[in-house]
Amino acid sequence: MNIIKLNAIDSTNSYLKQLAKETQLQDETVVVTNKQLSGRGQMGNGWSSREGQSLTFSIFKVFNGLLAERQFAISMAVSLGIAAAMNELNIPNISIKWPNDILSAKRKIGGILIENVLEGNFVKQAVIGIGINVNETHFLKLPQAGSLKLATGKTFQLDEVRQIILKSVFDNLEMLSQNDFLEMKQLYENHLFQKEKVSVFETPTASHFNGIIKGVSEIGELLVDTENQGFRKFQLKEVKLIF
Template identity: 40%
Template sequence: MQIIKLDATPSTNSYLKELSTQKVLKDFTIITTQNQTLGRGQLNAKWESDAGKNLAFSILKKEIDVSINKAFLISMSVSLAILEGLKELGVPDLKIKWPNDILSGNSKIGGILIENIISGSQIKRSIIGFGLNVNQKVFKNAPHAASLNTIVGRNYDLDKVFYLLIEKLHYQLQKPILAVESELFARYHSHLFKKGEACTFTTQDNSQLKGVIVGVTINGTLNLKLENGDFQEFGLKKIQLQY
């Protein structure tokens, strides 16, 4: 494991990806900063973050060897490790909102961005990025956002939070993912936000869709039971949950 701490960077994922093209990096090389200026989520969604109050880090995980059609197992593994760490920090009512958000109650406190390096039909390496709202108190442009501070009511030591999460992620990601596939699915769905509930979604053409969240498939699509009783799967960003 190698940890590189930066005073600031536009994106820890981008920095780590560029660094990996310039030199051979050890497995579990980590880039971290308390000031990510252009943080991004899935499909370049922007992340609002005040300098010195939150955490952002990215991990290079080598030798994953998971097929492309099971890529979402990596996201499941990462999400569950993060939930374990946050639970130890006293954060209540932790949930995973498909596909990549970490929630406490109805409030988003963190987000995951995973970029995979593929060879043939196999994922060989992953750059795993995570941003966590820790001590920020005001979010101007994110109505569902919160932080550990606003939820629990106290300031957190950023280094302690960082090292705890890295410990949990290192332990989880050392396990062969395919060997714990069934366990990951069961645990992930036990924390899936709004599972079994009737929800309203907005589609890409801004129309409304209603359905009950059944679960997430092996390839990461969201499975819904629609009002007419049919089951339908939706891919990333095809629908957005309204809550």
Template identity: 35%
Template sequence: MYKIQPNTLFTGKIIKYLPTCHSTNDIAAEMIQSQDVFEGTIVITDHQTAGRGQRGNTWEASSAQNLTLSIILKPSFLKASEQFKLNVAISLGVYDFLSEFIDEGLKIKWSNDIYHENKKLGGILIENTLQGYQIGYSVVGIGLNINQLQFTVPTASSLRKVTESPIPYDLDAVLGKLLEQIEKYYLQIKQGYYETLKIKYLHVLFRYQEWHYFRKDGQLFSGQIIGIDETGRLAIESEDMVHYFGFKEVEFVI
């Protein structure tokens, strides 16, 4: 399975396929510690038993119906303080991949979940190791709901549900397209085009410049997202003041 030849320079040229595993991110991290890993190596599984989300949540995915993978990258051109640039590149890659199938309603939910309207299609978890002041390795974990039609969580959806496709998508084919889009944006970050990508990221950001409710420390407040700062913190305007929030400091009220 996953015998693909994506139209990329390096991403997906080496694929480690596991029918089942606890976490592709953990397997990728173990590979980094034990050997010199080729950049762009993929760890992919049909069934992940202990996948993690951004807030430590588990990721629900039926076996062999979706894409569950980790990509090993070496973004040594990024400083430790620039980690969010990689989030932007990966999120835009996933967004553009899905945009080939979905015309409207697709958004990136800060910091890097993928939503169609108010339902989640996928998530990204990037775990970095540092070498001095630079990023040494990045393990980019991606979970995308592709063919699954039944979910226990009402706010989850899939590519097939959104497009109402009568037949399942070919996972090999969609994987190749996904990797091509991710590498495209990764190389743009490497070439110094972050500011251009940030503008696009904001343009497709979930609830950008819209008034909605958020929750901090159990308290509801009304605000609108007005931007992202240089470290990736979310800027929310509320009561004529701008507040900045890190990854686990504020919740969206859906």
């Protein structure tokens, strides 16, 4: 593991992507920053973090033989790796909100942004951004946000938390193969927030409908048994879970 530590930067993902274009990066290179100025999340959302109270870092990972059609396996592996790390840290009620938000007792404590580079039918490499709310206790206008400290009442050492997460995530990424895919998918579904419960969903046009999450497809679509339209598959920008 090669760790690059920076004091402040706009986005660890953007920095690592540019670095990968300019140099021959070592597999499992990690970029860590104390202060991220323009963090990015899924679907163009921002990711705000407070200096000295949260973790923001990005991972460069090389893949061999991972089919592009199964690239969602990376998201599952990273999500499950963070979930396992949270369990090791005794953070209660951990679940994964599709596709890869990490929750503790229905509050978001972590987010993931994965940007893959494809070569033919395979994933060549990925830059994986991870943000974890560790010791924050106040979130302005973010009622669903949480942190490790709010979940446990304890103050955590950032370096220790990061090392536990990195080990767990890298262990999971090493297990990615065709043989492990279905087993990993089952484990991911077991962690899905609101699985088998009636939930409210919102479409891009702001309409709402009820449905029950049943799992995910092999390409990462959310499988929902809807109240009025039967069984449907949704991609990332097609539906939002309201909770």
